Amino acid sequence: MSDDSTTGVRLYLRLRKLTFSHLTHKPETAAVLKRTVEALMERGAVVRNLENLGERSLPYKISKHNERHRRGGYFLIDLEGPPSIVSTMMDHLGRDIDIIRRGFIKHPVSKTEECSGIIPVNYEDKLIANKK
């Protein structure tokens, strides 16, 4: 959805943000999440949903902020916001010690489930056409 305002055209993107933090204690993770969501809202994003993907041991050891982490909690934030939010937020989250990794993805549009199957390609025709 695009909105015309006095400052110019603002485009809103549907984004998803995946963060994981290494903290295990509940109040601290809550504080981290609160901080991130507040920062997002400051920059003019609308937070739709916040999902907890669980806490598990990381697939590989990640060293960040002079610490080696093995376990982390994964969080997924559904948000809508202007495209400029991405770079500023990545910068902001990079400075947060508690967040190990962050990433923004476009909200995946669930495509139509019609899959016509593997259509056999006629290689002969392709070859003859190329020759000409």
Added chain:
Amino acid sequence: MAARAVAAGRPWRRLIPAALWERPRCLQHEWQPGHPDQPIQMENPYKEPPKKCVLCGINVDYKNVQLLSQFVSPHTGCIYGRHITGLCNKKQKEISKAIKRAHVFGLMPVMFKNPSFLTDPKICNVKYPE
């Protein structure tokens, strides 16, 4: 021969080789109108539906690490090629993009396959050279 025909008084037709004789040409597989007995034109009713790959109709997600791990080598963690997975163009691309995304986001191990997923059913037919 011509002389005999002339002698008999019959009208003489010029000799034409058999290959040039005018014959009604109608191919059997072409539709000849007017005959109720002729086969009706229709699409092949016994046509098989197009083959579907394993993931046809399944939504591929970067969060679904178990599904993605099925297309990854258990020893090196490298993504199997199209000739091994047997997926169609679209799905192979989707899977490889999702796997790389999962690597970056720290959801899936890179150098090996997650040990808890080793007993998953095998989709890819990896042939080892004898």
